[in-house]
Amino acid sequence: MLKTSTKKIETIKFPVNVTRVDIEEGECLLANKCMVRVAVERKLREIDPSMPNHHTRVDAGHIKFNYRGHRYAADTARVAKANLIEFDDEVRERRKAKKSLTAFKSKVEPFGFKVVAIKGAKLQPTTRKRKDNINIARKERQAAGQKPKKYTLHKRVVGFA
Numbered sequence: 001m002l003k004t005s006t007k008k009i010e011t012i013k014f015p016v017n018v019t020r021v022d023i024e025e026g027e028c029l030l031a032n033k034c035m036v037r038v039a040v041e042r043k044l045r046e047i048d049p050s051m052p053n054h055h056t057r058v059d060a061g062h063i064k065f066n067y068r069g070h071r072y073a074a075d076t077a078r079v080a081k082a083n084l085i086e087f088d089d090e091v092r093e094r095r096k097a098k099k100s101l102t103a104f105k106s107k108v109e110p111f112g113f114k115v116v117a118i119k120g121a122k123l124q125p126t127t128r129k130r131k132d133n134i135n136i137a138r139k140e141r142q143a144a145g146q147k148p149k150k151y152t153l154h155k156r157v158v159g160f161a
Helices: 020-025 035-047 078-089 091-099 128-143 153-157
Strands: 011-018 062-067 070-075 111-122
Touching: 011 035, 011 078, 020 035, 035 062, 035 078, 062 111, 078 111
Parallel strands: none
Antiparallel strands: 011 111, 062 070, 070 111
């Protein structure tokens, strides 16, 4: 039997502008210094200055962040996704310019996009018991010979880590 239901989804929308400074000061292999992440975090601080860190995470698939006690997730806009992939492909040229002490000019131009984020679960503080269980499980995996997961640049950007 087919059943149809309707549920209320709360969203927030805000524009994000990635500036020339974000592009020049951003770093390719560091997720915390990604140009899109820096721009989204700056915008969230403008909107809600009371929260010092929104724990923003960006990859080619989603933008996730915390805002007013809840988790939010948004799909990464096409223009941001394309520029993010192009930005991360410039890693060799950036390293070469840094070694030779020359200025590097990125192919990525400043751009803007709109974030439409869906409200998710409420933030719950991690209890001491939960942390202990996580550490025990981690040690058990290590003792069994399982290697810890490593996310590469390709996995983060193209593979949606």
